[in-house]
Amino acid sequence: METKSHTAAGHAVVIGGSVAGLLAARALSSSFTHVTVFERDTFPARTVSRRGVPQGRQVHALLTRGAVGLDGLFPGFIDAMTAAGVPSGDGQADFSWFLDGHRMARAVSGLRGFGVSRPQAERMIRDRVRALPNVSLVDDTQVDGLLVDDGRVAGVRIRRHTGAEETVPAELVVDAAGRGSRALSWLRESGYPVPRRTAVRTDVVYVTRHYEQEPGLLDGRLGTTVVPFPGQPRAGVVIRQEAGRVAVLLAGLLGEELPTDDAGMIEFASTLAGQDAADVLRSATPVDEAVKMRYPESTLHHFDELDHHLGGFLVVGDALCSFNPIYGQGMTVAVMEAELLESLLQEGDRQDLAPRFFKAAATLLADPWALATGGDLRFPEVEGERGPQDDEINGYLDRFRASAAIDPVLGTAFLRVANMMAPVTSLLSPDLVERTQRPRAQ
Ligand SMILES: Cc1cc2nc3c(=O)[nH]c(=O)nc-3n(C[C@H](O)[C@H](O)[C@H](O)COP(=O)(O)OP(=O)(O)OC[C@H]3O[C@@H](n4cnc5c(N)ncnc54)[C@H](O)[C@@H]3O)c2cc1C
Incomplete structure (x- = not known):
């Protein structure tokens, strides 16, 4: 594809054309004269996974907040998903949830x-x-590097697939290159400080395989999710998808090994609290091979703490913060970062966009990060900083999850938080605290 020649003023460059990069481009398009997204892969003509996004072959949940946000950024997006054959349903009534081994009451x-x-x-x-x-x-x-001039980014160095190298001037550069981003080494090379990093290691392994949807599948439900918990570091998801397929995901944490053969997958799935995955694996016709992927750790880069920023250089998506994928947050967070970027550009001066963006992004990331790492740090094997009140909060949330098996109001409250439609603190409201204290039938 051709690039037009640009002057730096009014031109923004995005590194990486995956979900976060595309959404950042959408956000920038309302303020910049022109936006160029550079992607090292070839964009596939068909709706298939590609090399630069290996996780594309694994099950991805689109949280309610992500879908609502996409519909705001691209009006009509939700209707277009339906028109494209994407199945949908109520997240609690049409889905089976197993929290700590308890099946959530449906409503x-x-x-x-x-x-x-x-x-x-x-x-x-x-x-x-x-x-x-x-x-x-x-x-x-x-993109092979940044051009820096007088304390600000001035553009990027690019390399075409032919090997030809060029420089492209830009007023703003957004790094959306995912977990393999080279932002930190570029900053170091240019003499800028790099941020502190927090990592929480869970050694997640995923295996996904797709099957044909058969009549009577899941008794008409959209899917099932079995969430891992201390003592049972195994998870499973079954979900209907477009094109008449159903996806089965098996996952393990903390060194669990995942099989990819039929018998091994059935055996693994049979150990989960819900049996939907095992049932599909036993009876449905596969349409592809099982694919395995490892995800070692969640990572958060604290750009907001820097007191000296490279002007005009932002980092978004997984390059800024990547979460244990079990919680399905990455695409939704990318949507929220794009909304944030668009509103910051409309509100204020571009000159100090970097510190403003990183500060506001840190606030945005606090809840999803707390949700993901809070779940991971329940496992005693997971290393990381634990707060003095964690035991008390975990004890409350253990009761909460168990009570959600009989009180659907608790299940809804949990799912609103998990879908990023309500803050984590909403789980501590007096009404919900009282509900978790009600006696449960044995
Ligand atoms: C196993 C797994 C399961 C997941 N499940 C979910 C889920 O259920 N729900 C959810 O919301 N999220 C999920 N995620 C996270 C989700 O995939 C990401 O958050 C989402 O793709 C946004 O990532 P990104 O766009 O920042 O980076 P990526 O998707 O990693 O894309 C980075 C892009 O940058 C390109 N690139 C890299 N370097 C350069 C360069 N120098 N020049 C040009 N291009 C470059 C790459 O080719 C790629 O296209 C999962 C992740 C994993 C690993």
């Missing part, structure tokens, strides 16, 4: 869940960004 929560595959979601976002008149998507092109 209508008003939270809509979507069975959209990752390549389908990315494709739909990409098509909409490509249609923006002032955005260019340039694939087969790797």
Whole structure:
């Protein structure tokens, strides 16, 4: 694809054309004259996974907050998912949830869940960004470095798939290159400080395989999720998706090994609290091979703590913060960062955008990070800083999860937080505290 020649003023460059990069481009398109997204992969013509996003072959949950946000950034997005055959349903009534081995009571929560595959979601976002008149998507092109001038970013160095190298001037550069981002080494090379990093290691292993949807599948429900908990570091998800497929995900934490053969997967799935995954594996016809992926740790870079920023350089998406994927947060957080970026650009001066963005992004990330790492740090084997009140809070949440098996109000409250439609603190409201104290039938 061709790039137009630009002057730096009014031109923004995005590094990486995956979910966070595309959404950042959408946000920038309302303030910049032109936005160029450089992606080192070839964008596939078909709705398939690609090399630069290996996680694209694994089950991806699109949380309610993410779907609502996409519908705001691209009006009509939710209807377009339905038109594309993406199944949806109520997140509590049409889904079976197993928390700490207890099956959550079913009820209508008003939270809509979507069975959209990752390549389908990315494709739909990409098509909409490509249609923006002032955005260019340039694939087969790797960004190799930053141009820096007088304390600000001045553009990027790129390398085409032919090997040809060029420089591209830009007023703003957004790094959305994922967990493999080179932002920190570029900052170091240019003499800028790099942020502190927090990591929480869980050694997650994922295996996903797709099957044909058969009549009577899941008794008509959209899916099932079995959440891991201390003593049972195994998880499973079954979800209907577009194109008449059902995806089965098996996951293990903390060194659990995951099989990819039929018998091994059935045996693993049989150890989960819910039996939907095992039932599908036993009876449904596979449409592809099982694919395994490892995800060692959640990582948060504290750019907000720096007192000296490279002006005009932002980092978003997994390059800024990546979460244990079990909680399904990454795409939704990318949506929220794009909303934030758009509003900060509309509110204030571009000169000090970097400190303003990183400060506000740290606030935005606090809840999803607390949710993911709070769940992980329940496992005594997981290393990380624990607060003095953690035992008390965990004890309360243990009762909460157990009580959600009989009180659907608790299940809805939990799912509102998990879907990022309510803050984590909402779980501590007096009404919910009282409900968790009610006696439970044995
Ligand atoms: C196993 C697994 C399961 C997950 N499940 C979920 C889920 O259920 N729900 C959810 O919301 N999220 C999930 N996530 C997270 C989600 O995939 C990411 O948060 C989301 O893709 C946003 O990531 P990103 O765009 O920041 O980076 P990525 O998706 O990693 O994309 C980075 C892009 O940058 C490109 N790139 C890299 N370097 C360069 C360069 N120098 N020049 C040009 N291009 C470059 C790459 O080719 C790639 O396209 C999961 C992640 C994993 C690993």
